[in-house]
Amino acid sequence: MGEILSANSIEGVVRKDVPERVISRLPIYLQTVETIAATGQSTISSEALAARSGVSSSILRKDLSQLGRSGRRGVGYSCEDLASTLRTFLGLDRARTVAIIGAGRLGSALADYAGFKRRGLSLTAIFDTDEAKIGTVIGTLPVSDLTELSTWPEDIDLVVMAVPASAAPAAAHIAADAGVRGILNFAPTVLDAPDSVRVHQVDLASELQVLAYYSALDSAPLNPGFEEHRN
């Protein structure tokens, strides 16, 4: 069995000291533990949580120890406390507001996706510059004119950038000026955003090319074990 982590266990943790590869696994743990808690189960062992999250239990324990404390042994993790700790650590103790810039094929598909809400993300607006699209409704959201972003009545924490590459840098600056702190950039261009904004690039073609590399290997196992490729 693993440890109990209390909801206060991240006090004093310097978030920036936690490696990005660890951060990238935390949403998986959160989703897993929330799913388990929703069934009425109150505790879970590190082994079971690790298996359901697709990592080894030693990686899981190391990752969670980076959030601050180890606690009592022998009981397992409290699902509620661990979920609360992970939410707080990830900044999801309040719903993060998300806007999409670009109401084209990609932006529309994302705007119509119902899954953000249950992951603590509140899709609050979708912007475009095309007059033919402004005012139309995608999912439940009307498309707004990008010029409205700077005076949007609600704080927008995060932006999904789904505009052509040529339009993305200027749109990123509009978002930064409006106080946006993170941009998930689908446009195939490097965004030179100010230091106040964290940019993550998404490139599905590159991901597929990496997968193509692994699928072309004929001598090595495709899944060499959690320990080797996940830590």
Ligand SMILES: NC(=O)c1ccc[n+]([C@@H]2O[C@H](COP(=O)([O-])OP(=O)(O)OC[C@H]3O[C@@H](n4cnc5c(N)ncnc54)[C@H](O)[C@@H]3O)[C@@H](O)[C@H]2O)c1
């Ligand atoms: N990274 C990936 O894996 C991946 C996958 C698919 C698409 N993309 C990229 O995502 C972007 C969107 O793709 P798409 O297929 O939805 O394109 P699209 O042409 O269907 O939509 C682009 C939308 O952006 C709007 N737009 C143009 N300039 C704008 C601006 N300054 N401000 C706000 N809106 C503006 C257009 O009016 C249009 O509605 C493209 O850059 C594309 O290359 C990336």
